[in-house]
Amino acid sequence: MRLLIAIVAGVVLAVGASVGVVNLAAPSPVPVNKPLYNYGTR
Amino acid sequence: MVRRVWPVGLGVLLGVLALGPALAPGFVLAYDMVFVPEPALSATSFGLTGTLPRAVPSDALVTALTAVLPGDLVQKLVLLGIFALACSGAAALLEREAAPVRLAAAVFYTWNPFVAERLLIGQWALLLGYAGLPWAVRAALAARERRLRRAWVAAFLPAAAGGFMAMILTALTVLSVAALSAQPGRVRALRRTAVACVVLSLPWLVPSLLRGPGVPGDGAGVAAFAARADSPLGPYSSLMSLSGIWNAEVVPGGYDAPLPAVLHLLVAVAAVAAFALTRGLPGRRGLAVAACAGFAVAALGITEPGRAALRGLIGLWPGFAVLRDAQQYVAPLVLLQALGVAALARALTGAPSPGEVAGAPSPGEVAGAPSPGEVAGPRSPGEVTGAPSPGEITGAPSSGEVAGPRSPGGITGPRSSGEVAGAPSPREIAGAARRGFAARPASRGRAAAERAVITAVVAAAPLLLLPGLAFGGWGRLGTVEYPRDFERVRALVAADTVPGDVLLLPWESYRAYDWNGRRPSLDPLPRYLPRRVVWNDAVRVGGVVVGAEDPRARALDGLLRSGAELAGPLRAAGFRFVVLDGDASEWNAFQSRLAGARQGYAGPHAALYVIDNPAEQHEGTVPVPVAWLTWFVAVSYICFHLIASRSNVGAHEPRAEPRSQ
Numbered sequence: 001m002r003l004l005i006a007i008v009a010g011v012v013l014a015v016g017a018s019v020g021v022v023n024l025a026a027p028s029p030v031p032v033n034k035p036l037y038n039y040g041t042r
Numbered sequence: 043m044v045r046r047v048w049p050v051g052l053g054v055l056l057g058v059l060a061l062g063p064a065l066a067p068g069f070v071l072a073y074d075m076v077f078v079p080e081p082a083l084s085a086t087s088f089g090l091t092g093t094l095p096r097a098v099p100s101d102a103l104v105t106a107l108t109a110v111l112p113g114d115l116v117q118k119l120v121l122l123g124i125f126a127l128a129c130s131g132a133a134a135l136l137e138r139e140a141a142p143v144r145l146a147a148a149v150f151y152t153w154n155p156f157v158a159e160r161l162l163i164g165q166w167a168l169l170l171g172y173a174g175l176p177w178a179v180r181a182a183l184a185a186r187e188r189r190l191r192r193a194w195v196a197a198f199l200p201a202a203a204g205g206f207m208a209m210i211l212t213a214l215t216v217l218s219v220a221a222l223s224a225q226p227g228r229v230r231a232l233r234r235t236a237v238a239c240v241v242l243s244l245p246w247l248v249p250s251l252l253r254g255p256g257v258p259g260d261g262a263g264v265a266a267f268a269a270r271a272d273s274p275l276g277p278y279s280s281l282m283s284l285s286g287i288w289n290a291e292v293v294p295g296g297y298d299a300p301l302p303a304v305l306h307l308l309v310a311v312a313a314v315a316a317f318a319l320t321r322g323l324p325g326r327r328g329l330a331v332a333a334c335a336g337f338a339v340a341a342l343g344i345t346e347p348g349r350a351a352l353r354g355l356i357g358l359w360p361g362f363a364v365l366r367d368a369q370q371y372v373a374p375l376v377l378l379q380a381l382g383v384a385a386l387a388r389a390l391t392g393a394p395s396p397g398e399v400a401g402a403p404s405p406g407e408v409a410g411a412p413s414p415g416e417v418a419g420p421r422s423p424g425e426v427t428g429a430p431s432p433g434e435i436t437g438a439p440s441s442g443e444v445a446g447p448r449s450p451g452g453i454t455g456p457r458s459s460g461e462v463a464g465a466p467s468p469r470e471i472a473g474a475a476r477r478g479f480a481a482r483p484a485s486r487g488r489a490a491a492e493r494a495v496i497t498a499v500v501a502a503a504p505l506l507l508l509p510g511l512a513f514g515g516w517g518r519l520g521t522v523e524y525p526r527d528f529e530r531v532r533a534l535v536a537a538d539t540v541p542g543d544v545l546l547l548p549w550e551s552y553r554a555y556d557w558n559g560r561r562p563s564l565d566p567l568p569r570y571l572p573r574r575v576v577w578n579d580a581v582r583v584g585g586v587v588v589g590a591e592d593p594r595a596r597a598l599d600g601l602l603r604s605g606a607e608l609a610g611p612l613r614a615a616g617f618r619f620v621v622l623d624g625d626a627s628e629w630n631a632f633q634s635r636l637a638g639a640r641q642g643y644a645g646p647h648a649a650l651y652v653i654d655n656p657a658e659q660h661e662g663t664v665p666v667p668v669a670w671l672t673w674f675v676a677v678s679y680i681c682f683h684l685i686a687s688r689s690n691v692g693a694h695e696p697r698a699e700p701r702s703q
Contacts, residue, residue: 002390006496009503016305017506020296024509024516034560036625037550039581040073040163040289042270 045137046130049148053129056152057122059505060161062513064121068521069114070514071555071563073292075164077117079524080532081105082572085661088673089249092663093579093592098246099673100167100205101569114521120166124173127200128152131176132380135324138396139384142497146387150313151176151380153504155285155297155306156372158511162292162518164563165370171208172373174200175215179325179377182216185234186227195238195683202242202676206250210364213239214336215374219328241679244672250361252664260363260589261353267583268343269369273303277344281337282310284376286369288583291562294510306507313382320385322396333378336371343368387500391493522558527645528570528623534642534650535619536572542618542656546577547632549602553624557647567623567648574661576617578602594661609638609653616659620651 064070069077087102089095107116132151133144160169174197181197184190201212217239220231240247269286271277272293280286283306285297296302317323317330342348342365355362365371388395505512514520535544546567554560568575576598580590590596594615601611612620620636622629626646636651643650 002392002496003492006390006499010499013305013499013503013506016302017509019299019301020507020509023296023299023302034554035582036554036628037548037552037582038554038562039552039583040291040562041584042266042288042290 045141046134048141049130049133049144050126052133052145052148053126053152054122056129056149057125060125060153060157060511060514061118061121061519063517064514064519064521065118066521067114068523069117070121070164070519070521071558071561071566072162072519073164073289073552073562074564075117075166076564076566076569077104077113078566078570079108079113079529081108081113081569084572084574086568086574088669089246089253090664090666090669091574091592091661092253092594094253095246095249096205097167098205098249100170100203103203120170121161124166124169125152127170127173127177128157131173131180132377135176135180136381136384136396139388140391140393142391142493142500143384143388143393145497146500146503147380147384149501150383150504151376153508153511154376154379155283155294155508156376158294158297158508158515159285159287159289159292160370161511162294162515163287163289165207167204168207168211168370169204171201171204171212172376174198174204174208175212175373175377176380178212178216179219179329182220182231182235182328183223183225183325185220185231186223186225188227188230190234190683193684195680198238198242199680202680206243206246207364207370209239209243209246211336211370211373213243214371215329215332215377217328218332218335218374219325222328222331223325224327238679242676244676245669248668248672249664252668261356262586263363263366263588264343264349264352264356266586266588267367268349269340270344273298273306274300275303275307278341279303279307281340281369281372282314282375283307284310284372284379286340286372288367288369294508295516296510297508302507309383309503309507310379312386313379315382316385316389317378317382320382320388323381323385326381329374329378329381332374333372336374339365339371340368383500387497390496390500392489393493518561520559524566524570525557525645525647527643527648528567530643530645531567531621531648531650532571535621538618538652540618540654540656541658542573542653543616543659544571544573544575544619544621545598545612545617546575547602547620547622548624548628549578549599550624551577551579551581555624555647565623567621571621573619575621593663606635607638608632608635613638613653613655614657616657617653618656620653622649622651623647 058065069079081101081104083102083105085091086093087098087105089098104116104120107119111119129148129152133148136144136147157169157172160172177197178201181194184194198212201208216235217232220228220235223231225231267288269277269281270288270290272280272285272287272290273283275283277286283303285293285306287293297306317326323329342352352362352365355365387393510516544567546565551565552562553565554562565577568577576592576594578590578595578599579592580595581588590599598615601608608620619642620632620639622632629649633649639651639653641649642652
């Protein structure tokens with residue numbers, strides 16, 4: 001039973017990781033004029 | 043020995059995986075993380091200039107290290123050390139647990155959204171305190187013993203080195219743990235822990251309290267630095283998932299997708315539930331209180347009434363500004379969840395509960411010496427390979443066992459005189475049979491294989507949940523070399539014999555240098571140049587400007603924004619140099635106002651103007667002898683504990699067996 005839980009959890013986590021990596025690899029829009037003096041944006 | 047070494051090695055491995063390109067030659071310049079080739083000790087390094095001593099004593103310690111090692115190597119060692127310290131600390135806190143349980147907690151504590159976001163925003167000093175937190179909790183638990191081990195104080199050194207936020211988070215956690223411990227000697231533990239926190243805070247605490255009046259804790263920062271939702275599930279979910287930093291730019295890639303966000307939240311809830319249901323975890327009560335308090339502070343800025351309350355507090359006393367960047371207060375919750383993950387791992391792998399891992403010292407115990415009840419020899423077969431009873435998985439006593447401390451004749455209790463050291467006791471054999479461990483080798487092998495699979499899943503889970511931390515946040519922590527212009531300016535300033543300070547322009551604190559890939563970073567020149575550098579330490583968050591804290595910066599603000607000629611007023615204010623860096627197209631507005639100064643150097647990345655005959659300037663609201671005294675007391679305290687504590691702190695008394703909380 002514990003093994004089954006672990007395998008299911010592993011598969012779900014692997015799917016989650018795949019989604020995360022796909023999102024990572026997807027090109028994100030880069031602002032044309034990045035502010036020069038910003039600490040960050042909310 | 044192996045039990046203590048592998049977590050360090052694992053931490054280094056995780057660090058290499060997380061830092062990736064940051065370990066290449068050169069410097070990582072990202073947001074608050076600034077290391078330079080040859081930093082110089084200055085009044086700022088010790089918090090003597092009247093501004094908040096945010097980098098005390100971390101800057102001074104880095105400067106000392108840079109005296110013997112190259113600056114970029116120091117940066118890499120510090121960053122790798124954070125991972126090694128965090129991983130080994132979480133494992134050390136669970137020293138009595140089986141290896142898969144320790145592994146799960148160690149990986150979770152080292153690889154999570156909190157670490158990712160604070161690393162990407164460059165707050166290495168805070169992370170140093172975070173990395174030392176499990177060690178400090180372990181020390182707080184050990185402080186109940188009458189006789190302290192020699193290196194007890196070493197557990198607090200990462201927080202001490204990290205400075206004010208590192209120590210505040212550590213104090214919040216360890217004082218709760220010491221105060222709420224169920225062990226005898228609680229008052230002693232609380233007293234010792236409190237003294238350690240206060241004494242090691244003196245180098246930044248005293249300058250903070252003695253700095254001049256009228257330096258406001260800007261209420262504008264409350265909204266700017268409040269925790270925010272960085273996933274589709276809302277701000278509270280983000281905090282529960284250990285993320286929610288105010289800056290959207292430092293959220294790890296891929297983190298904000300719905301599925302990873304849901305998985306993070308599920309793991310967080312499961313970990314908290316496991317922590318709540320499992321007895322015997324180290325510092326359980328105190329950690330629960332610290333985590334709840336930290337979560338409450340972190341959530342304070344999410345709602346408008348909370349922000350108003352915080353603004354009111356800052357209005358009463360500017361020191362409450364330490365609550366503005368509130369998300370960092372979830373650090374105790376990270377440790378709580380790591381212990382919860384350990385409890386989950388114990389349940390899933392069927393690892394024996396701490397009481398069954400005979401021979402391992404308790405979390406708070408003196409290194410090496412097992413307690414009387416732990417002098418058992420090699421583990422019985424059942425202890426090594428068996429699954430625990432249901433009661434052991436959840437922390438509830440199994441049938442035949444009594445809740446709370448185990449009976450003297452229990453598995454971990456002293457053996458009777460008729461027992462042979464090293465051989466399983468009758469109770470152990472009975473326990474093994476009860477759990478069905480007198481099994482054939484084939485089924486034992488299958489159980490071991492199952493446990494290996496489960497261990498792999500549990501240990502890999504944090505990495506699978508957060509791939510965006512790998513490889514320096516997928517390239518965000520790449521290294522660069524400083525422009526040669528910086529070195530030329532530094533040489534000219536160092537060679538000049540006329541006293542006077544340096545003014546840094548443009549009048550902003552953060553830069554997005556072309557040579558640094560337009561990544562935002564704190565201007566490195568205040569650390570790079572060997573003189574007092576005055577710069578605008580106000581920060582810009584979108585359209586909000588959080589006001590300057592340096593009294594001299596605030597005094598010059600009107601002049602620099604006015605468009606008036608600069609050389610005369612700057613001469614009167616004691617400035618010898620004006621340095622321009624950043625985007626050269628921004629320099630024109632200032633160069634035209636420096637007609638009364640002569641140009642000493644001009645390059646594509648930096649320019650230097652020299653002002654003749656600057657007035658003598660005396661600044662500093664903190665008397666230097668007082669600052670030295672704080673360092674003397676803190677260093678003496680450390681030396682006393684490292685060298686002389688064993689022979690001076692009381693006589694030996696038997697160590698108490700840890701009880702479930």
